[in-house]
Amino acid sequence: xxxxxxxxxxxxxxxxxxxxxxxxxxxxxxxxxxxxxxxxxxxxxxxxxxxxxxxxxxxxxxxxxxxxxxxxxxxxxxxxxxxxxxxxxxxxxxxxxxxxxxxxxxxxxxxxxxxxxxxxxxxxxxxxxxxxxxxxxxx
Amino acid sequence: xxxxxxxxxxxxxxxxxxxxxxxxxxxxxxxxxxxxxxxxxxxxxxxxxxxxxxxxxxxxxxxxxxxxxxxxxxxxxxxxxxxxxxxxxxxxxxxxxxxxxxxxxxxxxxxxxxxxxxxxxxxxxx
Numbered sequence: 383x384x385x386x387x388x389x390x391x392x393x394x395x396x397x398x399x400x401x402x403x404x405x406x407x408x409x410x411x412x413x414x415x416x417x418x419x420x421x422x423x424x425x426x427x428x429x430x431x432x433x434x435x436x437x438x439x440x441x442x443x444x445x446x447x448x449x450x451x452x453x454x455x456x457x458x459x460x461x462x463x464x465x466x467x468x469x470x471x472x473x474x475x476x477x478x479x480x481x482x483x484x485x486x487x488x489x490x491x492x493x494x495x496x497x498x499x500x501x502x503x504x505x506x507x508x509x510x511x512x513x514x515x516x517x518x519x520x521x
Numbered sequence: 522x523x524x525x526x527x528x529x530x531x532x533x534x535x536x537x538x539x540x541x542x543x544x545x546x547x548x549x550x551x552x553x554x555x556x557x558x559x560x561x562x563x564x565x566x567x568x569x570x571x572x573x574x575x576x577x578x579x580x581x582x583x584x585x586x587x588x589x590x591x592x593x594x595x596x597x598x599x600x601x602x603x604x605x606x607x608x609x610x611x612x613x614x615x616x617x618x619x620x621x622x623x624x625x626x627x628x629x630x631x632x633x634x635x636x637x638x639x640x641x642x643x644x645x646x647x
Contacts, residue, residue, distance in 0.1 A: 413568075420566060473585065474588055475584070476584030
């Protein structure tokens with residue numbers, strides 16, 4: 383019996399998505415080091431550690447998502463169908479990865495802002511944050 | 522067994538990929554100067570930011586171009602093949618053009634503000 387088309391689709395989909403995740407993570411976290419050094423003001427040890435933690439999270443999240451989305455919704459019966467299902471799957475995953483990339487970038491910028499605020503506060507150039515009002519105690 | 526749809530896909534994909542990579546390269550090279558301007562002097566940060574933007578652009582754009590294959594109509598003759606190819610390529614190239622102008626507008630609109638912000642932060646921290 384010939385290999386069913388769906389098996390071919392899966393065995394192309396998985397390596398492609400995992401390689402894509404790996405490649406994007408490499409780009410993201412090689413450049414992320416620069417951001418982290420900026421955020422932690424040159425303290426290399428903690429900057430690289432944070433970078434690594436983000437990286438592991440990124441891998442887990444995205445490879446997990448790729449596996450979850452593996453199942454094909456429609457049957458695959460010929461070469462054209464194989465192309466269509468692979469395009470849909472890989473394209474969708476790629477868009478998802480792009481959104482994740484920008485979400486990570488948002489986190490980096492947020493970190494930078496917070497670090498700046500803390501620095502200014504330590505130098506007394508920024509007012510202390512307004513304390514949250516104490517919660518009323520319920521009996 | 523090669524259907525006309527398949528021929529269409531195999532023509533469409535290389536063309537869109539080539540155009541996306543070409544436009545991305547142009548944006549990347551010219552963007553470097555803008556970002557160096559925004560992140561005053563901090564070239565490493567500007568470069569890192571530029572690389573993020575480029576990767577994100579590739580992922581979103583190529584992802585959409587690839588995914589949109591599912592929405593093609595069934596092709597029965599050569600005339601329809603040309604029609605469909607022109608339509609799909611036209612959509613993607615026009616979208617690229619519109620996004621490009623939007624990007625230029627964003628740079629023009631927000632670059633001075635970002636620059637000012639960055640300068641102020643640097644001033645107050647020294």
